[in-house]
Amino acid sequence: MDWKTFQALLSGVNKYSTAFGRIWLSVVFVFRVLVYVVAAERVWGDDQKDFDCNIKQPGCPNVCYDHFFPISHIRLWALQLIFVTCPSLLVVMHVKYRDDRERKYRAKHGPDAKLYDNTGKKHGGLWWTYLISLFVKTGIEVAFLYILHHIYNSFHLPRVVKCPIFPCPNVVDCYISRPTEKKLFTYFMVGASAICIVLNICEILYLLAKRISSCTKRRRSRQELAVPLYKPPCRDQDSNCTLPMQYLEQKPQYKSRSKLSVPPVDYKTSVFMRASAPNLSFA
Incomplete structure (x- = not known):
């Protein structure tokens, strides 16, 4: 061999x-x-x-x-x-x-x-x-x-x-x-x-x-x-609108402002004023 x-x-x-x-x-x-x-x-x-x-x-x-x-x-x-x-x-x-x-x-x-x-x-x-x-x-x-x-x-x-x-x-x-x-x-x-x-x-x-x-x-x-074709939106618990998940941290802050540039009034004060003056409105 x-x-x-x-x-x-x-x-x-x-x-x-x-x-x-x-x-x-x-x-x-x-x-x-x-x-x-x-x-x-x-x-x-x-x-x-x-x-x-x-x-x-x-x-x-x-x-x-x-x-x-x-x-x-x-x-x-x-x-x-x-x-x-x-x-x-x-x-x-x-x-x-x-x-x-x-x-x-x-x-x-x-x-x-x-x-x-x-x-x-x-x-x-x-x-x-x-x-x-x-x-x-x-x-x-x-x-x-x-x-x-x-x-x-x-x-x-x-x-x-x-x-x-x-x-x-x-x-x-x-x-x-x-x-x-x-x-x-x-x-x-x-x-x-x-x-x-x-x-x-x-x-x-x-x-x-x-x-x-x-x-x-x-x-x-x-x-x-693999990307899903449809992704259901997530409902915001603080409001009735629906937002995607990635925008939950970027929600706009809703603030009530008066037309006459009146400073915002809290909830208790507004209720008291409406009770005392029903025709007064805060817009």
Whole structure:
């Protein structure tokens, strides 16, 4: 496998990922790809050659090895890395598709025309592609962990296995080479895979929460911009006229003035004067 080409392809995913996606990519490269290339291949490189049985019956060691190791850890992890990183390439392909549409649109409508504000921004179809890729990656990680757990009995590698399979004449004891070292590497790779699953779940929740928050803000802004067609006036409690709400603080002060420039008279004085002089009027 050409790991340089593999790294070059995945480096493009880092441009369009969130913070959780960048952490996931770092974990994949540092704790999985580099450990796989540097150490894991050497640990499992001689597993079949050093699988010793206490009998030299032709075919017996090969059959016993195939029974206890139906698929090698190193090959299973290689398949897991390939399948896990493939959904991320869908995001890059979608962005390239947007770039191509943008180029054709500008060639048709002029260099200043724009079909997308930003081809790498996660909205519309690209958001759904990114979210689906996260679900697919999480499902693949869980599936490979289940396969490894099912085949190797809870990721455990015993020192001695007993093989009663034909053509072995009886129950044969076979010895696995470096079982402790292989067990430690198995737990390490399983732990790195579990961390990647947690990061994928956190990124899914982050994308959903961000989408819900943006939809809520957009709905509130639309409600604030909406103006009612008719607004009933508010009745002034001090008079029989109706005034809008914004003019209640600016009500004119009603003052009684006399035609003869007589100073205003209070209510009690006017009542007393009317009682004493009925024909007198204050206009």
